[in-house]
Amino acid sequence: MDGKKLLMIVGDFGEDYEIMVPFQALQAVGHEVDAVCPEKEEGDTVKTAVHDFRGDQTYMESRGHNFALTASFDDIDPTEYDGLVLPGGRAPEYLRTHDEVLEAVRHFTDEDKPIAAICHAAQILAAADVIEGRTCAAYSALEADVEGAGGEYYDGVTTDGNLVSGRDWGDHVEWLSQFLDVLGTNVEHSEPVTADD
Structure with a gap:
């Protein structure tokens, strides 16, 4: 398998599972992932938040981890990446106010490169004006928000061209599976090595 170079745009109080799980899973199958945040440098951290449902009308939020960035936003060039990952959480509220984030999203859309967006990442897609006429989960x-941006909301995981979207971290298995398909990733399984081998 040829590993792809992927860009992940994160920010403070992005959803913990939606950052950590794809970051690790995509590397585990051979891809290189650069995690960046506007106004932060390689080695800086963002604070994550864990969103959970406990019987209230909406999710509750708990403090997650300090997640270390692997590259500096100002140093990256979107043209050098094969795909984009946009986690959810509260970070998309403010990430969508950064022109450079919206320009990066438009690059991946215009060049028909794979985009994986989950949960509140639809706020970034809407602000970048890339949802119109497309089916998008969130x-x-x-x-x-999806419908206001001219899209059709989907209650599940969906792939519409280069855009793979899901509702929340409960969709990870299907969301990541569909994203890997769009990336052209073929995961080969081998027999586990045991202590007797």
Whole structure:
């Protein structure tokens, strides 16, 4: 398998599972992932948040991890990447206010490169004006945002061309599976090595 070079745009209080799980899983199957945040440098950290449902009308938020960035946003060039990952959480609220984030998203859209967006990442897609005429999943409370941006909301995991989207971290297995398909990743399984071998 030829590993791809992927860009992940994160920020403070992005959803912990939606950052950590794809970051690690995509590397585990041979891809290189650069995690960046506007106004932060390689080695800086973002604070994550864990979103969970415990019987209330919406999710509750708990402090997650300090997640270390692997590259500096100002040093990256989107043209050098094969795909884009946009986690959810609260970070997309403010990431969408950065022109350089929106320009990066438009690059991946214009060049038909794979994009994986989950949960509140739809806020970034809407701000970049790349949802119109497309089917897009997101956290359920963002249905109006998707439709307001001219898209069709989907309650599940969906692939529309180069865009793979999901509702929340509960969709990880299907969301990552569909993203790997769009990337052209063929995961080969080998027999585990045991102590007797």
